Amino acid sequence: MKPATMPTEELMGSGHLACQGCGATQAMRFALKALGPDTALVIPACCWAVIDGSFPHSCIDLPIYHTAFETAAVVASGLKAGLEMRGDTKTTVMAWAGDGGTFDIGLQSLSGAAERNDDFIYVCYDNEAYMNTGIQRSSSTPVGAWTTTTPVTNYKREPKKNMIDIMAAHSIPYIATASTAYPHDFMRKIAKANTFRGTKYIQIFAPCPTGWKLAPELSVKMARLAVTSKMYPLLEITDHGQKLEVWKDFEPTPIAEYMKAQGRFRHLSDAEIAGIEKDVEAKWERLLAKERMLASIPGL
Amino acid sequence: MKKVIMGNHAVSYGVRASEAQVISAYPITPQTHIVELLSEMCGNGEINAKFIKVESEHSAMAACIGASAAGTRAFTATSSQGLLLMHEMLHWAVGARLPIVLANVNRAVGPPWSIWTDQNDSLSQRDVGWFQIYCESNQETQDTVPQAFKIAEQLQMPVMLVLDAFFLSHTYEIVDIIEKEQVRKFLPPYNPEIKIDTKDPHSFGNLAGPDMYMELRYMIQEAMEKGLDVIKKVDDEFREVFGRGYGLIEPYRCDDAEIILVTSGTVASTTRAVIDAMRGEGVAIGALKIRVFRPFPFEEIFAVLSKAKKVAVIDRNISFGCHGIFFQEIKSALYGRTDIPVLGYIAGLGGRDVTPGVIREIAENAISNKNPERYINWIGVKR
DSSP, rough: OOOOSOOHHHHHHOOOOOTTOHHHHHHHHHHHHHHHHHEEEEEEETTTTTTTTTTTOOSSSSSSOOOTOHHHHHHHHHHHHHHTTTTOOEEEEEEEEESSSIIIIIIHHHHHHHHHHHHHEEEEEEESTHHHHHHBTTTTTTOOBBBBBGGGGGOSSOOOOOHHHHHHHTTTTTEHHHHHHHHHHHHHHHHTTTTTEEEEEEEEEOHHHHHOOOOGHHHHHHHHHHHHSSOOOOEEETTTEEEEOOOSOOOOOOOHHHTTTOOGTOOOOOHHHHHHHHHHHHHHHHHHHHHHHHHSTTTT | OOOEEEEHHHHHHHHHTTTTTEEEEEETTTTTTHHHHHHHHHHSSSSSEEEEEEHHHHHHHHHHHHHHTTTTOOOEEEEEEHHHHHHHHHHHHHHHOOOEEEEEEOOOOOOSOOOOSHHHHHHHTTTTOOOOOOSSSSSHHHHHHHHHHHHHHHOOOOOOEEEEETTTTTOEEEOOOOOOOHHHHTTTTOOOSSOOTTSSSSSSSSOOOOHHHHHHHHHHHHHHHHHHHHHHHHHHHHHHHHHHHSEOOOOOSTTTTEEEEEEEETHHHHHHHHHHHHHHOOOEEEEEOEEEEESOOOOHHHHTTTSEEEEEESOOOOTTTOOOHHHHHHHHHHHTTTTOOOOEEEEEEEEGGOHHHHHHHHHHHHHHHHHHHOEEEHHHHHH
């Protein structure tokens, strides 16, 4: 018998309101297992504003502060300052927002908080569109994807915004990407983030079966294929943006396997998928070159 | 200790004496002195507070919301466009029942750019559920800060104090500076029962269905209605410690007045000088300053105005397509209970001087005006 490697403590109950196969919900459960009970959450408008449950119920046994769409980071700043003024220096504040609330409307206040290096963990659960409002494109939506505002006749032509580079430009102590297919890796990164003082940013790839037109049982598989197809590299950036580590210890898989399983890419021709694969490969090579370049600078 | 200070710094001294714990703000003329001095006070340890220097006013209010939710005393200051940018979070503070105090320096809204005073910034926030207190002097401005915290914390409601740009914000007056040791006798430390605490976890602000939302709104209105008594009581308690108080409204020579001019902010001071001059000429005229605008003191105002034969309201603001905003409220305070004619005057927008001459013109027009149904009388406008 294999020993259990997952903490058995549950801070999230089963009575949540998420769809089947929701990556954002899996991500929350793992994050809370990694952080434990000394944690307060800030949640802006996003799927998680609803998943938690309606008043007076909550599926999470921790304080949650629900706030307006663009304010997750700065409410976390204020909350942390308030807790410290009350003499509570132990509680970890975690802002928990979707990609719309992070890449788009919340970018300004996140940038402000990161520039001040305010002390909290910011997790963006990235399902690559505005899912709570019914699948509209965000600046995190990948090129080629269908959403209700990028219909198949006019699907998304623009590449996904590189949020990781934006956060790295803020010289914060810790940045990481993660995927719901690799919960131990995600939990390790959350726990590691909690050892730094300052702003920590973790972006977890969190499939949305409803919005991606995907069978719910394929949620975890898609989260794995996103990584192994190099669409969503797993990485860590430490030393205030100076050190980059990219995870490479996987068997690469073709992008077509990832894209063809999802209805949101169904309209793409083989030639278009091949074009996307070429771009993904080029970005991957640039990422590895950057990793080598940063490693080659003496003193880092 | 008495000092000659500007109105903006009167706010800072009031915040220092109130021992705010988290301050968050963004610069905007003509408010900036308030937070500049507070930054210095935080830096040199005169006040034990964290100052979160945010990237926008929207974030300033959001940071105050986080800090207040943690159970600490939070303050911000702003003006004009900044207050308008906060609008969404002003609503949030009310719905969340957070006793944040905000000082707004009344500045006209652009375009065209104007840095000078009028009340359209704060009055366009009239329906969000913040208490609004309009100050007339630097002393009153300073003293209103600890009063605002006490009112806010008793009712779990946010309070905005308002002062005129330049006529108060940049004008130097003698102020008897209050110190925290004295204020502690008046304002107890803030320690709310409900706050963000991992030992007592709650979910704040999550989805409430139609079966619950309305009750929460009713409770806000209840807090507002209780607010008038709370403000009076807090004012009395302040008077016991400091020997000064300000009331909800301030009538001046109204007892036997046939005509009463209704004003707010610094226009009230100028108006009193005109009242004295006209009284000297035998005119039975008085003035009523509205200090507390939200909650609106209907009964107190009715008690004063119902004895007059005519009322003239001076508005340094305009609700386009309707009337001056104080005028609307005064009309509703008298509605159905008296048939006193009420005249509305728009003056002083965008910082145009409301001089004794302007006020006399309004008074004389009101006395001779036989057409009170004309609700808007623009004073001094070039057509």
